[in-house]
Amino acid sequence: AQSVSQHNHHVILSEAASLELGCNYSYGGTVNLFWYVQYPGQHLQLLLKYFSGDPLVKGIKGFEAEFIKSKFSFNLRKPSVQWSDTAEYFCAVIPASYGQNFVFGPGTRLSVLP
Amino acid sequence: DTGVSQDPRHKITKRGQNVTFRCDPISEHNRLYWYRQTLGQGPEFLTYFQNEAQLEKSRLLSDRFSAERPKGSFSTLEIQHTEQGDSAMYLCASGVGGIAGNTIYFGEGSWLTVV
Numbered sequence: 001a002q003s004v005s006q007h008n009h010h011v012i013l014s015e016a017a018s019l020e021l022g023c024n025y026s027y028g029g030t031v032n033l034f035w036y037v038q039y040p041g042q043h044l045q046l047l048l049k050y051f052s053g054d055p056l057v058k059g060i061k062g063f064e065a066e067f068i069k070s071k072f073s074f075n076l077r078k079p080s081v082q083w084s085d086t087a088e089y090f091c092a093v094i095p096a097s098y099g100q101n102f103v104f105g106p107g108t109r110l111s112v113l114p
Numbered sequence: 115d116t117g118v119s120q121d122p123r124h125k126i127t128k129r130g131q132n133v134t135f136r137c138d139p140i141s142e143h144n145r146l147y148w149y150r151q152t153l154g155q156g157p158e159f160l161t162y163f164q165n166e167a168q169l170e171k172s173r174l175l176s177d178r179f180s181a182e183r184p185k186g187s188f189s190t191l192e193i194q195h196t197e198q199g200d201s202a203m204y205l206c207a208s209g210v211g212g213i214a215g216n217t218i219y220f221g222e223g224s225w226l227t228v229v
Contacts, residue, residue: 100170107155
């Protein structure tokens with residue numbers, strides 16, 4: 001089945017460690033790609049998005065993501081995490097063949113230890 | 115606050131009762147989405163409106179679910195004859211059209227507990 005997968009269910013890091021969260025999708029053709037974050041007790045917020053152009057996109061709070069078309073991947077990275085990055089992270093894809101339906105991955109919970 | 119607002123934030127209902135959720139999108143947004151999210155899962159698409167037209171519906175949206183957006187502004191999601199499996203967070207999101215503007219912004223969600 002076509003889907004969005006996220007490699008890790010729960011990631012635990014110490015402050016200042018580097019972060020990489022994996023996201024893969026199985027849709028062919030044109031896609032729009034997103035990362036959303038949900039801090040404890042808050043609503044989903046957009047971190048960054050990719051539509052076209054430079055496959056390395058920068059978002060808020062020092063996050064970036066790289067689109068690798070050949071690998072159907074859109075991994076999220078941050079060089080040095082902070083305790084305040086503790087949250088749930090969701091990758092989302094709009095496959096062109098799916099109209100305007102955003103398809104979300106299952107999420108990765110990030111816990112950053114002070 | 116000019117973001118997406120949802121009401122009520124929490125609803126506890128008995129099995130078999132009907133419930134209705136309301137979503138007020140960001141004012142200039144013509145697209146409105148409903149999603150459902152359960153613990154440990156990502157949001158699952160339910161339905162999508164462009165202005166007042168309901169353009170897409172998920173297979174998850176059984177006959178007991180109905181959504182409307184009568185004037186292209188606020189939207190309601192009604193669940194009839196609720197079942198325990200309907201317990202979830204119901205999320206509303208809105209956005210503007212166009213390839214470059216294809217981004218959606220979420221409300222805080224409406225928690226439904228069916229007992």
